[in-house]
Amino acid sequence: METNQPSVNPNTPNLDRLHIKRPCLVVADLERAFTIYQDILGFKLDYLAEASPDSYLYQVFQFPKSAQLKFASLSTEDEPRALALTEVKGIELPTPTTPYRLALV
Template sequence: METPQPQDELGLHLKRPCLVISDLARSLTLYRDILGFTLDYQSEASPDSYLYRVFQLPAEAQLVFASLSTEYEPRAISFVEVKGIELPPPSVPHRAAIVIRVPQLAPVIEKIVTRGLEIVEPNTFNAPPNLHFTEQGFWDEDGHLIVLYDIKMLDDCAD
């Protein structure tokens, strides 16, 4: 009988989305201070970093990598700050979105609107057995589509 290897036991795992951004401090203000992520670490990327190849960035770009966590998900999202070149605008239609559950959607959206970010009208729906979802999208300063949602029990929605 073969001994199971660690990778066999772990199976499929989604590690985290990684967003290319133009200003780490600005992104931290949104993702940390408004959405509630915590900064785990940040570091400058070496000139031979895989980030250059995978994101197809030119050698003259200076990169800083940062990883953020939630209370329940270590390293849930990461950023690659790119300086020294201008990033192209995102394409439309959007080809990806980051979907994030927040404890209470309305106060977060208020802060996002106050920040001047463009939002999408909210959507609500019910799902079995007795869940009420509200979801609302917005675009961060770098044009990434972010969809936030919260969940309530239908009994709680009647109050």
């Protein structure tokens, strides 16, 4: 299949193209998530904190104010703050259904 797209060198950043920075994933348990992202995938923890009551996370994810949020920022060797995780406690998270609305591949 031939395309009109120029080839992309993954080792050279191209600021003229889309650059996705720091996807933020909602998790029910940060410690379990760290098992995957740190222990298995090799991310390093940069930052971990409780979210303030006026955090943008409430608005972005439409969490009720009764939810308690904890935020973690993770880095790789090449990409600082490459991924964020938000732990949600105090409310029940809905069970994901298929088809999934998002996939990171």
